[in-house]
Amino acid sequence: MTSDGVGSGLMPRILSLMIVALGILQIAFSFKDPGPSTGHWAIRETIPVVLGVILFAITIRGYHIGPIAIPNLGMAVACPLAIIASGLAARDSRLPELLVFAVVLTTFCIGLFRYALGLSVPVAPWLLGY
């Protein structure tokens, strides 16, 4: 082992080699026993959820993507967006019900996280200033 043996690269290098080896083994075994089909990949259901999370991330405290600048909108906007966008993922989703639910849940979240627990999550900076 060289003097660089215990440097930053040692551990990641060993691990990467192990992953390569395990991957080759896994592929080799898969020829012997292909295993069951992975079935239906729920892309239609996953995209709205991921979209909802991303919407939350870019609106909670603003975001800059190139020329577009999203202002600091806080929980009052980010929560309903996340709830409605992700809620549409369900096969049996109903929009009116979801809208009402979003309002109720957002109010609850603001009350719980900001006021009861005192976490410094922005509420509605464009309206209240925090």
Added chain:
Amino acid sequence: MFDVFTNLGLGLSVALTLNNVALCFIGCLIGTLVGVLPGVGPVATIAILLPVTLSLDPTGSLIMLAGIYYGAQYGGSTTAILVNIPGEATAVVTAIDGHKMAQKGQAGLALGLAAIGSFIAGTIATIVIAALGVPMTRMGLLFGPAEYFSLMIMGLVLAVVLARGSLIKAIAMIVVGILLSCVGSDMETGRERMTFDLGMLHDGIEFVVLAMCIFGFGEIFKNLADPETRDVVRNQIGRLWPTLGELRENLAPILRGTFLGSILGVLPGNGAILGPFASYAVEKRLSKRSQDFGHGAPAAVAGPESANNAGAQTSFIPLLTLGLPPNAVMALMVGAMMIQGIVPGPQVIERNPELFWGLVASMWIGNLMLVIINLPLIGLWVKLLRVPYRLLFPAIVCFCCIGLYSIANDAAQVMMAALFGFVGYALYKLDFEAAPLALGFVLGRLLEEKLRQSLIISDGNPLTFLQSPLSATLLAVGMIALIVAISPSMRRGREDVFKDS
């Protein structure tokens, strides 16, 4: 022996302050509330609720988290009995006979026995923790870096052996977990590793983010893809308290379950998961009416539930005394302790005795509270079980987002979670288990630190791990476990353990 009770006394004096009792109570209550929701297991529950504890002092926040954990465990059993959807692997066994009892109109009895069994198991396990705490810590202090490294390797090997499914996949998940823990600036040289020049990776990946994605979002994708048919029991719940006769009949299963669960729970590498399975097998063999098993035998609920709870509690031992989390829940606890500025390990008991003993004592109080709050509130839980999933998961998404954001007041963490969630779903689809990944991730940093320390001490000689007798023994145990697991006869046996039930 006397020391144990003095220490527990100190613990009780901490845990019984009005503030901490209140925190324990709230923890148990909201833990149950979230844990009851179908498809939300203890890990997801703790990940979702972790931010709630951020603003508390270290002792208070750990007491509350422990409460959340027991609540989630118990909530999971409630769901298993009433809906036949086990929230996690350890509740699988409860679901078999518990749900059958519920269909026969004995849901109340099943829930009552589960609660009483859990309480007895919790009481005994608390004493076990108190008794083992000091000696285990002393042992931990004798460990040098090489011994620590070998102990972790042994623990990880045991985790592989105990995981379900393919061994290669389980090992791969552990290795990937360790590799992910290397992301960020190197703790010694400060060099950036695998950050791809992304600012959000500079400080490494936060464990809570990883856990929330894999266990929180991954779970949602899973449930949306395969909508479960929920079969909430429509029958009467029936009386909750068992008669004296029923209690006497089930006392032996409860005590045997506690014994098995306590021992298996201490094993590194999530031995706790074996407790309920082992208890089920033992009770079935000892029972005079073994043909009833699988069709609603009370002993098949009381025994495994006690084992489950005892194991859940004794799995705190390796975490609190050695700083090594044996499973994903304990890994989350490490995350919580780190956020509070406490580095888990043998020094905790010395430096923060009130935290250590307060936490141990609060475990017992938490178990007591579960009996008190759960049985009267059962009607509420049944109502909660009827909340449709189409409203449930947007709420979970919203809580997760707020939680992810508030860990570091950083929206980038939320973004990262969305991407990891996808990965989590893909892993589930391809039959890779998430628990080994989480374990590898949490032990990764410590593993690397100890590896490098021991190599520096030995001047780069890797034989150092074999020269210390203790370290060599630990590695040998791991090696033997791995060889046994690979051997064909054992492989079949391993599948049977999980399939039998």
